[in-house]
Amino acid sequence: MMNYDLLKRQKHLLLLDCVSGSTAYNLNIAGSDLDKKGVFIMSQQQLYGFHHQDQIANESHDEVYFEIKRFLELLTKNNPNILELLSTPRQFVIQRHPLMDLIKPEDFLSKLCADTFAGYAHTQIKKAHGLNKKINQPFQVSRKSVLDFCYVIQGGRSLPLTDWLNVNSYHQEDCGLVKIDHFRDGYFLYHVKEAGLKGIVSGPEANDVSLSSIARGTSHVAVMHFNKDGYSVYCKNYREYKDWEVQRNEQRYQGTLQHKKNYDAKHMMHTFRLLEMAEEIARYGEVMVHRKDRDFLLRIRAGEFDLDELLVMAETKLEGLKGLYEKSDLQERPDEDKAQQILIEIRETFYGSI
Structure with a gap:
């Protein structure tokens, strides 16, 4: 090989x-x-x-x-x-x-360029949006646990499980769960000291709740729901965020923080480079790699524009491309x-x- x-x-x-x-x-x-x-x-x-x-x-x-x-x-x-x-x-x-x-x-070169260059431009916009979200919605240093996604149904409303445990001076290790039939991710919650219950979770690293064996006739003290779907989405997003923290280009990230626009300006610069190139292909039938619009593109990279302003400009360019390619003499494919x-x-x- x-x-x-x-x-x-x-x-x-x-x-x-x-x-x-x-x-x-x-x-x-x-x-x-x-x-x-x-x-x-x-x-x-x-x-x-x-x-x-x-x-x-x-x-x-x-x-x-x-x-x-x-x-x-x-x-x-x-x-x-x-x-x-x-x-x-x-x-x-x-x-x-x-x-x-x-x-x-x-x-x-063909009319396919209208879609491929625009498609790459949209990808750059999504990446710019992604950084905006990461900056404005950072994750806590420590990951949330299963307990943070559990809720107790009581008095006609739901309470976070952690609050309910505190109010009742209960420890999760002294509680036990039994699954409720026909109630997705719903459980009867029991609190019986020294009954050998397995707790609501097996430990801080658990990714699911634990089930216990309860003696017949024992009364439950509450009904609990585990938002398992919400927990799964959270874990995925947390993992992606932590991976991004490790892999991000620190110089580029610090530049984003310095211009205080909270989006990846380099991705937006490439958005407009791609859209300009697509327009040049339709007009002149050639790919112009060397950018004569360097000053404008570097102004975007320097964060001189607000994200919303750039998005409006990009949408205008995308609309203009449709007309240019309809009139173009380029082959279809x-x-x-x-x-x-x-x-x-x-x-x-x-x-x-x-």
């Missing part, structure tokens, strides 16, 4: 190697990462064997290389990242095999048969030259 280190040592298999991301976009600032993307071709021996590969990346995934078949497949789907790679400005092309000249952007013939010609020529 080919891996990143092996690919770098067998450079004859690299058909295209480019600097990508913010540097290629002309949007890099101090502290920006250097990203790279490219295209490789499997060795003929690997092609004939069991282990095919669609892509190879380094450990940090800031260098990604697509196998030529996967690259062409994504081109036929008008994947924005792949179209950008094909149109990388010359100064950022590190290595380019002459066979790449067979792949011309104009053969692949790329010709997959032509793409397949290009793939065959590349493989035959490359393997025949070895």
Whole structure:
């Protein structure tokens, strides 16, 4: 199997190697990462064997290389990242095999770009919203327990179980539960000291309530409901939040806090980059990777706009794209048969030259 280190040592298999991301976009600032993307071709021996590969990346995934078949497949789907790679400005092309000249952007640009670029833009908006939610609705340091999602039904209303226990000077370890038939997540709650009850939960790390055996004729002291669905959603969101805390780009996060707009400004910058590029494809029939609107886009990244203002601007652009693509002379979608013939010609020529 080919891996990143092996690919770098067998450079004859690299058909295209480019600097990508913010540097290629002309949007890099101090502290920006250097990203790279490219295209490789499997060795003929690997092609004939069991282990095919669609892509190879380094450990940090800031260098990604697509196998030529996967690259062409994504081109036929008008994947924005792949179209950008094909149109990388010359100064950022590190290595380019002459066979790449067979792949011309104009053969692949189509009206699908209206959906793919807009779809990526919507993804960036969702990510910006996601950070807004995380900043404004942070989780407590300690995770809530099952007990925090239990409620006692008493006097025609429901009380948080923890409050009810305090009012009655009960300990959850001295209580026991018996499931109520036909009442989803509903339980009879018993309090009988020294009766060997299992408690409402087995411990602070429990993810469900405990059930006890109760002697016949024993009277329950309350009816309890465990909001199990709410607890499951909470645990999922808590886990995602904690993962985000660990994985987030701290420099980027601190920048968000500094501009005090509480959304990920970099995601919103890329939203408008994608929408502008989609508009340029419809107007001029080409992918303009190097951004001449750098100043405007960096103003977005610097947090000079409110999120609501940007959302209105983005919606206006999305509406405008519909009209542009309806009038465009672009093909409806790329010709997959032509793409397949290009793939065959590349493989035959490359393997025949070895």
